[in-house]
Amino acid sequence: MYYSSGNYEAFARPRKPAGVDDKTAWFVGAGLGNMAAAIFMIRDGQMKGDKITILEELKLPGGALDGIKYPKKGFVIRGGRELEDHMECLWDLFRSVPSLEIEGASVLDEFYWLNKDDPNYSLCRVTENQGQDAHSNKLFTLSEKAQKEIVSVIMATREQMENKTIEEVFTDEFFKSNFWLYWRTMFAFEPWHSALEMKLYLHRFLHHIGGLPDLSALKFTKYNQYESLVLPMYRWLLDQGVTFLFEHEVTDIQFDISEGRKQATRIDWVTRDGEVGGVDLTENDLCLVTIGSLTENSDDGDQHTPAVIKDGPAPAWDLWRKIAKKSDDFGRPEVFSSDISKTKWESATVTTIDERIPAYIEKITQRSPFTGKVVTGGIVTAKDSSWLMSWTINRQPHFKAQKPNEVVVWVYGLFVEKEGDFVKKAMQDCTGEEITQEWLYHMGVPVDEIPELAANAAKCVPVMMPYVTSFFMPRQAGDRPQVVPEGSVNFAFIGQFAETTRDCIFTTEYSVRTAMEATYQLLDIERGVPEVFNSTYDIRYLMKATTRLADGEAVHIPGPNFIKGKLLDKLDNTQMGQLATDFGLFPEHGDTKARPRHDDAIA
Template structure:
């Protein structure tokens, strides 16, 4: 496997891998990473679909990329934001047929949609019961805070092993709008990994200027299940890929020798019927280890999702523990799943049932929420919420069968253990109705109307996810296994807890990249995996981000000691009349 960039390999079709007709594939899980791996096995690996087997413990595919209507109402556990430089995602989705537009791909309809209806926010944050917090597109960070961010950006990964964000930042960063934007958009907590914070900064340095208003983001037309997962599963089924639902893989065994590691068997439990499948070198195994939505609990309008801090990790974690016990190169799952109090947050899907609540939404987002176009343009954060509540409406309807007079709102709180500001209970102890009441309070709904609207004008389904932020827990090199560990001959790890260079977790792109890397590695496909977008090495992006982070202030406006100011003045004098001076002026640095 190797990396490539540019158009030369982007549009090439690889030759059929040698011996692929004699190989089979077994995939554990049907989340985005596994579905991606299966699609690449079919498209570029040219493996026959009937030789590809996908085992899924749930009755439907998709993993964390969900969006379903249950008897208790519509449920979206999370949301996914995309950008134009998700290179693997676009490489694959150009080959997945649209379910709605004949002759078009999923990429085509996504591209057309976001061109016609570009994303941007008109209100990033509120306070004081629905009033605009007037962050006004500003980061409001001091020079000292900006220097702390710059220092982290250039700190080697090796120096950030097991460190927390609080080890590298202080109030100069934590009190800024930058941190408000950052933590709520990406769901970082102060005690999370400084290494992941650094990797995010490097990966998305080209989007710093788009953080205040979300102009950098793109969204699908419907929820992620209907817009991404369904087209991929239809593509796979059309090619004969075998899906086995309500089927758990409870164990994987390996033959491990010096210089060679082979998956030798998997134990499969289908509704109580247990079977062991022996694997040869020609049987490729793709394992989704861990899982951010494992062990989640779903509440209802009149039922709290709850939270049990002693909860045992679910099947994805349990299986990874069994696997990791067999070889050190298979990672350290306990680094991620042993402290659910530090890795949880709670979300809720609020469905409005009449026209009473939408007027309060429109007042904040300044758009007609029923237009079918961009509504909030990303999350609206309630700056003074004890739960640090954020909420969003993507394009409506979010579900194809959703009634046109209803809206689906996604709400989440980073601090699920704190008492609310209106409902004096922790979010985790609140019913759906009570979570809706807290949200309505922060929308600015008069207090004498709140309970009535939450009861009769909305249906709210809460979901507690104990491990949703598990991948942000402080870690060290080796805690996540490589996608294809050294000396592995027939197996790979997939998903957010597998290690692939430079890209960052908690994105659709990361999951899909692990799937592509795994297939290209095990089948030696003669085509490059698209390189991660190189903005971190682009001096234009670096200068642009530095200026925008400081809200447009020039280098000459920096708070510097007298001697350093003199040195800066002399340096600028030396570049007068050069291309370097023109460059710095173009990006408003001087």
């Protein structure tokens, strides 16, 4: 397997791998990663679909990419997916999956046209004082010291960031900035999370630094992630003859491990009815396993019942623990799953059922939620919320089954143990109705109207997720196994807890990248895996980010003015000097401010 960039590799079709007709494939889990790997096996590996079986503990595919309507509770989405242009593996996948809505189009085509016609951006990213625009003016408010700390993290080696927390590499000046507010609420980072992952995120999304305040860097699907992404994949795989075995919990995987060679030899499972089964594997039977799970043991409450923290047996984690005991190369699941207090948060799906609450929504978003177009443009954060509550409304309807007068809202809080500002209870102890009350309070609804609206104008389903940010826990090399461990002849690990140094986690792209790497290695597919977009190595993006982090201020050059003038004179006559001037990195001679530069400077 190798990485590549450019059209030469992107448009190439690999030849049929030797021996593929003699192989079968067994997948543990029917989430995005494994479904993507199955598609790559069929499309690029030219394996017949009837040679592929996918085992899934749940009743339906999709894993964390969910979206469902319960008959009595209402609509539920545990989370949303923030997408962007440069998810190279994801879009490589969806260019081949047919749209369910547009004849002759792919899912990628459908998504591309949608976001061309209705580009995403936020008109109100942060509120305070019960729904008032915080008027942050899109500034990051990073002090010079905080800017230097960001640069230090970017310049550090991976090894220097291992096992460190974010609060170990940044000081209070950074944590008081708007940048941290934007960053933590968009990506769900906490100060005790991994400094290494913070570093990887800075590298990965350097080209989107400027889009953090208005979320213009993001793109979204037409409907919820299940209907827009999972269902098209599922239908296509069924059409290819792939077998899905739902309500099959894999309890163990056996391996034959010797010096320099590792082979998966058996998958054991139990069905929902308690029937014990399994399959023996030869070296021609491939085994691809999704390890760990951010949504494992999720619990749904309802309008009148809080969600609960389920800290008992967790099948996905228990399976990885069993596997990890068999080789030091199979990772250390306890690093990620041993402290629920640091990996949990709660979300809630609010469905409004008349136009009273949407009227308050429109005051903040400056858009009607009933147009079918972008509404919030991403999350809106109530910066003075005790729960650090954020909420978002994607294009409506968010579910095809919605009624015309319904609006589906996703709400989440990072501080679930703190007492609310209107509801004097911790978020984790609140019913759906109480969470709705707190949300309405931070939307500026008059306090005397809140109880009645929460009770009669909306229905809310809270969801507690004990492991939702488990992959952000501080880690070191070896804590996550390689996608294809050294010596493996027929198995791979897929998903957020498998290690590829090429990307950052908590993205759909990461799951699909691990799937592609696994498939291309196990089948020896002669096509490059798309390299991560290289903005972190592009001097233009580096200069643009530097200027943006400083809120347009010029870079301070120490020393006497006549020396600075001579330095700038020298730079003016070089290509680097022209770039620095174009991006406002240095002031004109005698100026104290950098010159503004349009966002299209990198075109």
